[in-house]
Amino acid sequence: xxxxxxxxxxxxxxxxxxxxxxxxxxxxxxxxxxxxxxxxxxxxxxxxxxxxxxxxxxxxxxxxxxxxxxxxxxxxxxxxxxxxxxxxxxxxxxxxxxxxxxxxxxxxxxxxxxxxxxxxxxxxxxxxxxxxxxxxxxxxxxxxxxxxxxxxxxxxxxxxxxxxxxxxxxxxxxxxxxxxxx
Numbered sequence: 001x002x003x004x005x006x007x008x009x010x011x012x013x014x015x016x017x018x019x020x021x022x023x024x025x026x027x028x029x030x031x032x033x034x035x036x037x038x039x040x041x042x043x044x045x046x047x048x049x050x051x052x053x054x055x056x057x058x059x060x061x062x063x064x065x066x067x068x069x070x071x072x073x074x075x076x077x078x079x080x081x082x083x084x085x086x087x088x089x090x091x092x093x094x095x096x097x098x099x100x101x102x103x104x105x106x107x108x109x110x111x112x113x114x115x116x117x118x119x120x121x122x123x124x125x126x127x128x129x130x131x132x133x134x135x136x137x138x139x140x141x142x143x144x145x146x147x148x149x150x151x152x153x154x155x156x157x158x159x160x161x162x163x164x165x166x167x168x169x170x171x172x173x174x175x176x177x178x179x180x181x182x
Contacts, residue, residue, distance in 0.1 A: 001150040002101050003061035005180025043084045057097045058089055065152055066116035079123045090130040097133040104140035140176040148180045
């Protein structure tokens with residue numbers, strides 16, 4: 001859902017000349033600025049390194065819910081894949097800006113009893129050690145706009161239930177609620 005929102009806004013932005021989206025499946029977007037590279041294994045981008053050089057920004061939006069997931073599996077997706085991509089980009093484009101979509105409640109001390117907060121904190125800390133301009137974005141609730149939907153079934157159900165109160169939350173809790181457009 002976050003990646004769909006970021007992609008939409010990048011394609012609409014006049015300041016963005018071109019977008020390279022790398023993922024495991026197609027985004028479904030069609031645009032003259034967009035080029036997509038599909039890769040089932042995001043741990044190893046060596047075969048596409050020539051395609052990655054020259055970019056000045058990366059919005060890293062890959063993420064999964066930790067619900068029902070073992071820590072090792074969650075760490076593989078959240079930490080291992082993120083760092084593999086980030087280290088490749090840092091080597092190829094050391095002046096790039098790397099924006100990592102993390103989450104409210106992430107624990108930078110890496111000592112939380114909550115598994116996902118610990119893993120996200122470890123990921124953020126490792127990213128901040130890399131030789132690029134790293135920024136961590138920690139949204140809490142995100143209101144999907146413009147037909148964007150979460151791929152997670154339980155999240156879609158929660159959004160359907162919360163639809164009547166989302167505008168109120170957005171208005172009264174702007175520190176905790178954002179939109180896919182923002």
